[in-house]
Amino acid sequence: MKLIDLLYPKRCPLCGEVTSEKIGYYPLCEKCNIKQKENRINYSGDGFFCVYKYNGKLRDAVLKYKYEGEIWLAEPFACMIINYIEQNYGFDSFDILAFVPVNDKRLSTRGYDQVYEIAKIISKKKKIRVEKFLKKKENYGDNAVDRKDRRQRISEDKYYFAGDKNLIYNKRVLLLDDIVTTGATLRDCKALLIENGARNVCTAVIASGRKDL
Ligand SMILES: [Zn+2]
Known part of the structure; x- marks a missing residue:
């Protein structure tokens, strides 16, 4: 055992129970793993990886991570996504990671970009480079549920490409976000990556708030 694991x-x-990376259902403890089985979403084969339904304790954890500074949750969330993709697809098909960013204003008040933190851990564990290809314009909330006047904003572009086109050219990209609601954000961001040269783009999230999944 490493010293860091003791500390x-x-x-x-x-x-919050102590758990171990050695067990098959990590990052969850045994109890939560059993409970979460009914919330698991089966992979449908379309390049969209979504681990769980967005409800209950998982939803609480995502909210703590996003709004209460519980940044340690980035690692277990990263592990959930890694395990899901490994079980359903494998990581060999990806050349580079991209992520859906928060805007700069949000980043400066919160101090971290929640999806980038998850992306960095996946990058380190799977040895795939992560790049800041996308930028979010100011005045947009984190996701659809945060935005009250969504209908007014829906026709505008919320994201733009701000990366190096040489780095994305002909690459197989895994685009990460935390939760999916309407799917519009992932669709828009995926389109931006394709427009700017990606060969193909798969998408991955921790959980879905869509009712039809
Ligand atoms: Zn637990």
Whole structure:
């Protein structure tokens, strides 16, 4: 056992119980793993990886991560996504990671970009480079549920490409976000990556708030 694990034991993101990377259902503890089975979303084969339904304790954990500074949750969330993709698809098909960013204003008040933190951990664990290809314009909330006047804004472009086109040219991209609601953000961001040279783009999120999944 590494010293760091003694000082900072790995904890289940849903209940806080000490857990271990050695167990098959990591990052969850056994109890939460059993409970979460009914919330798991089966992979449908279309290049969209979504681990769970967005409800209950998982939803609480995502909100703590996004709004209460519980940044340690980035690692278990990254592990959830990694495990899901490994079980359903494999990582060999990706050359580079991209992520849906928060805007600069949000970044400066919060101090971290929640999806970038997850992307950095996936990058390190799977040895795939992560790039800041996308930027979000000011005046947009994090996701559809945060935005009250969504209908007014929906026709405008919220994101733009701000990366190096040489780095994305002909690449197989895995685009990350935290949760999906309408799917519009992922669709828009995926289109931007394709327009700017990506060969193909798969998408991955922790959870979906869509009712039809
Ligand atoms: Zn637990």
